[in-house]
Amino acid sequence: xxxxxxxxxxxxxAPGGTAVVxxxxxxxxxxxxGVLDNSKGNADHLLRFIVDGVxxxxxxxxxxxxxxxxxxxxxxxxxxxRLTREADVVVxxxxx
Numbered sequence: 586x587x588x589x590x591x592x593x594x595x596x597x598x599a600p601g602g603t604a605v606v607x608x609x610x611x612x613x614x615x616x617x618x619g620v621l622d623n624s625k626g627n628a629d630h631l632l633r634f635i636v637d638g639v640x641x642x643x644x645x646x647x648x649x650x651x652x653x654x655x656x657x658x659x660x661x662x663x664x665x666x667r668l669t670r671e672a673d674v675v676v677x678x679x680x681x
Contacts, residue, residue, distance in 0.1 A: 617647045617674075621668065622650065624655060
């Protein structure tokens with residue numbers, strides 16, 4: 586007796602639009618790198634690995650690392666404001 590299996594893939598279809606990408610120039614002094622740690626376990630280790638990779642690829646003038654208090658809540662305005670002021674590029678990651 587044959588059985589039917591219904592497979593459901595919970596993925597949304599890819600949007601049909603195209604992204605507009607501006608070329609960014611890196612200042613000779615280097616980029617100001619922002620790091621947003623979402624406070625999930627091991628995110629700090631993953632972000633450190635990413636920062637080291639960025640530093641080996643492009644000049645980095647400074648790094649500002651900020652950590653959210655809760656993984657389940659958005660970053661507070663003061664953290665976002667500081668990253669806006671002090672960073673040209675922001676990296677965020679999750680880990681476990």
